[in-house]
Every structure is written in C-alpha cells, then in structure tokens.
Amino acid sequence: MKKILLREYGSVDVLFERYEALPTIMENQLVVKLAATGVNDVDVAIRKNGFPATVLSKKKLPHSLGHEFSGIVTQVGKNVTKFKVGDHVIGLNPLDTYSENIVIDENAIIDKVPKELDLIPLGGLLVAALPAWSAVILEGKVKANQRVLIHGGAGGVGSMAIQFAKNAGAYVITTARARDKEYVESLGADEVIDYQNEDFEELVKDVDLVVHLVDKNTQDKSFSVIKSGGKLMSPSVVPDQEKAEQYNVEAKFIRGDTSSETRASIIDLYSNNKLSIHVDKIYPFSLEGVKTAHTDFEKGPNRGKKIIKFDE
Known part of the structure; x- marks a missing residue:
C-alpha cells in the first residue's frame, strides 16, 4: 500500500512516497481502506515547523500526516464486536491518514455512518x-x-x-x-x-x-x-x-471533544441534513496531489474543506 511521509520538516518537498506491506491486525483491531482525508492547519504546520506545543501526540521522523478519515472496513480482528467488513466509517487517526489503509482499534475514535452518505466529504468532517x-x-x-x-x-x-x-x-x-x-x-x-x-x-x-x-x-x-x-x-x-x-x-x-456522545450528535445532524460540509477542492492521493493540496491550503483563502481522495 502507498503512504506519504515526511523525511524532515520544511517545504512540500520534504514529502515522499513509500510502499509498505498491508498492515496486520491484532484481535481487537480492524483495517480501514480509506476513501478520503481532510487537509488541516495542524498537518501543514507540522510539515513546515514540526510539532507545536499544543499537539500532545508527537512522532519521530519519518512519519506521516493527516488526522481525519472516512473509509470502508475491509478486515476485523476475531474479538471485534462493534464493526464488520463492509461498514462505512469515519474517525480520527492522528498523523497517519496519508495512507491507503490504516489499522485502528475498535474502541478508538471511529464510528459507523449510514452507507447512503457520500464518504468523500465525510473525510473532512471531524477535525472541523x-x-x-x-x-x-x-x-x-x-x-x-x-x-x-x-x-x-x-x-x-x-x-x-x-x-x-x-x-x-x-x-x-x-x-x-x-x-x-x-x-x-x-x-x-x-x-x-x-x-x-x-x-x-x-x-x-x-x-x-x-x-x-x-x-x-x-x-x-x-x-x-x-x-x-x-x-x-x-x-x-x-x-x-x-x-x-x-x-x-x-x-x-479548547480542544475538540472526542467523546462518543459528541461524535454521535454530529453524525446525527449530518445524517439528517442539518449540517453540511462545503468541499472547496478535491485532490488525488498522490505525492503531487498532496503537495498541491498543502500549497493551496497555505495560499488560502480556505472556504470549507480541502479533501484528499483515495482511489476507489
């Protein structure tokens, strides 16, 4: 699978592409094939300058970027009870959504969404x-x-x-x-x-x-x-x-509350057409696509969300 990572901090030229084996999972984990991820201030700021004091979770180089995602569950561990293969989901997976597939614990920040909803804008919901x-x-x-x-x-x-x-x-x-x-x-x-x-x-x-x-x-x-x-x-x-x-x-x-109650309230509003996500622009999940997304985000102005879309 393809991932995009940072070799150091600086301009978009520090980003590079790497292929890795598909992830393996433990008993309480699942694999999500990503549909979309949003471009956010925190990703651009970390890419440029490293970790600000307000970011609690830090990683060593080389590491990926991206915080929010939407996608489809493709594999579940034998002890997973909340999800099944084929579920459409959204969630947070800090500094690891510039990846075609992710492994995430079933009790992490991840929720099922109705299958009739378009997963592409939903990839940019939670961080905002x-x-x-x-x-x-x-x-x-x-x-x-x-x-x-x-x-x-x-x-x-x-x-x-x-x-x-x-x-x-x-x-x-x-x-x-x-x-x-x-x-x-x-x-x-x-x-x-x-x-x-x-x-x-x-x-x-x-x-x-x-x-x-x-x-x-x-x-x-x-x-x-x-x-x-x-x-x-x-x-x-x-x-x-x-x-x-x-x-x-x-x-x-304040930081964003990530409780299950808050997430359920937001998903309910969105599912009932009481909340909308304006997608400013969609970029392909490629090295050049991610570079362009970051460059455009820095130039601004940013109306709504810029979204990185993965291959179907």
Missing part, C-alpha cells in the same frame, strides 16, 4: 466539527436567542460553528471576506462583517459568546464586544486571562 461543537455547544452552552460572534466563519471550523449556533437558535454574526458573504449566509449567518474593510468593534456589542478562530490581535479586541458574564472560546490562541478578568468574561482555550 469537534472543536466547533466544543466551542459552541459543550463550553459555549449557546441557547436560543443568544448573540454569537464567530471570527473566521468561512473556514472549516468556522463553517461548522455557524451551523451549530444556528441549530441551537442563536443570532449568528460572523467575520469573513466580502467574497464569502453569500457562502456564510447560506450556512445560517444572520450578519456578516467584512473584516478587511469593517471594524467589528464598531459594529458589534453585547454578544453572549465569541468563537475565536483567527489571530491573537483579533482575540484581544474581542473582549470589548462581549457582555459581562459572557464567554470567549478559542481552539487557536490561548486567551489572556487578565483581559478576561478585566471584562468579566469566561475565556478558554
């Missing part, structure tokens, strides 16, 4: 959806009629956060480029601020929650638009607790 769910639902605790400001609404996490907040009944404000106005409105945004030409501090006040997905400067400025007792949730930058105290705001750096 899990932190968005944590920010909006688990930690943000958004309720109907609350006001939510989402910075970077056109990106992968932002597009999910808009939909989760809207499903919860909130009034959703988001910052985006002017070119993305119609797109974020289609996701449910009630108000769109063109951050390149408008100052959100002048246009927004008394929000219950800020979901911060961009730079530190924007985060620091966001405290002033949150009502006293409100919240700021960020999976991208650790919030300044002195500012949080100054403005009487609960501010947290």
